[in-house]
Amino acid sequence: MWGFYFEQLIDSLPIFLKGLWITASVSGLSLIAGSIIGFFWGIIRGGKGRILRRLIGAWVDLIRGTPFLVQIFVIFFIFPEAGINLEAFPAAVIALTNLAACFICEIVAGGIQAVPSGQKEAATASGLSAYQRLRYVILPQSMRTILPPLVGQYVLTIKDSSIVSVIGVIDVTRAGWLTVQRIPEGVLVFGLVGILYFVICYPLIQLSSNLEKRMTVVATRL
Amino acid sequence: MLETFNFRVILEYMPLYFKCFSATLWLSGAGLIGALLVGTVACAMRLSQSRIVSLIAGVYIESIRSTPLLAQIYFFYFGLPSLGIMFSEEVTGIFALTLNSGAYMAEIIRAGIQSIPHGQIEAGIASGLSYFQRMRYIILPQALGVTILPLLGQGIVLVKDSSLLSLISIMELTRAGQILTSERFMPAEGFLTTAAFYLIIYYILKGFSSWVQKRLIFREAY
């Protein structure tokens, strides 16, 4: 029986590869946009402006406090009520970008706050502008704290992208869901889905923990 | 959008929401307890002297961490019946949540144990404490201090992750939103109410987390 289904599964490989491409584009686009927005928010949140800091903090809490599945439903079903009609793909990218930005914002803010205040004072005392302090003193030092969890967050985002399958984006998970209707061998079909994700995520997880090791070695040497 | 927000319908569906709210609590509670057990065992295996035992735990942890929860849920939901194993949706759901969170718990506990400075272990050895006594009196109490916050964080993640169980038609908070949406065509009322309930859990757990954080004074020793 397995042999028969296995052949059928090989026949449906093109859907999976297409799904892999969609997974890669949804998460790739969201990661790029999410990183830019997340760093921007994080720098504000790690800074001094009270009102903006609170505002971003409240938004981050709302997003971190609710499941991504619910967020996707809100964007996909409620936005049209307000007259904003979105296709599934852009809706998915917007939701995932926002999610990634919120988590990256917290990572960046944490990294900035971890830089000893003496460093900021020294930079201020030597007459650097706010931008220069950030660019030459604070960010380079905080990258050590930011980088490992950032790569970890990328892995989480790629995995979270599987949830956009529920609004009909045909990514790897959706490809599996469609295939399992025809080939009732869940272990085989979702085993393949798992392998496809594993190939992307595992190297990134290793990279993250390697970075962490290297960064802490540097830290103890200092 | 807000002016047309129909609070009467929400009130009408409140009994359903309360039922589903407690279902979410019990599903994630069961998952949490299971995950703690699985995580502790997996961590002990990962740190074992025996290569094979450690490898088995490693394969489990890495394959869970490298694939999305949704794919895992589908794997068990479609896969177990094809292997001739029939579980109810709830059991399948809790099983998937437990295995998923267990892998993350294992890593959190391992990081906690490995964060104890080597001098602590040496001090225990030098005063003649046995391996078990060192674990019981020196390493675990300190590891608990280090791990309690990430464990609570994983608890928050677990509650949000349980929303994915709605996709295999388990009754819980997100499912309640879907039901209201499909019966009355009111996605805003349906999903925003769902989100509000999740936020209640989130803020309670977050508040508890910061309360715990303030009480962990002894950690300042390092």
Added chain:
Amino acid sequence: MITFSNVNKWFGDLHVLRDINLSVGAGEVMVVCGPSGSGKSTLIRCINRLEQIEEGDLIVDGMNVHDRKVNMTQLRAEIGFIFQQFNLYPHMTALENVILAPTKVRKMKKDEADKLGRETLKRVGLGDKVDSYPAQLSGGQQQRVAIARGLCMRPKIMLFDEPTSALDPEMINEVLEVMVNLAKEGMTMIVVTHEMGFAREVAERILFMDEGQIVEIAPPEEFFTKPKSERTKLFLSKILTH
């Protein structure tokens, strides 16, 4: 009490202990000094097998430490060990730190251990700090708690691995004072330290190590006034100028 015969040890390619032959008698106080990386810490860490030796025999209190069959837990209970970084348990109070091993290893009753712990803390001058956590104590106080923790096991031997190196200068004396009293009470002690004032006052012999070898062993008088080896002279000239 402690006898090294032809002890050798390597860390990978690094030969950290070379043909160590040494014997320390009961009640003797010996100070070990030498440049960093000379193997002096490794030397005393071998005595309670925090480090394994690869060759030779090391007899402590009649037991061969190198022998895998020896019950190390029992032997370690007889040897107090004081670390450079104190290594107090941060989640326990001073008293809890001190009585953990007596109650768990010696199986002493709780109230008995409690009494002993309080007495010992008083003996190191910390009678009023029993309920303080390590984070609330100064470095000197933490190290004295660590010494009390060692003493509570009523050890036959006390080993000190640079006990004052991590301390601020003004705290060194309070720790040395406790150690001097201990020496005068007749404890067998091996102390790795660069505190030459302490060495002169209480040591019966001073051992100088360099590159894993014992270069010179002599009574303080002789060690300071007429060292035999050039390496010892060089070391002393560096260390005594501060």
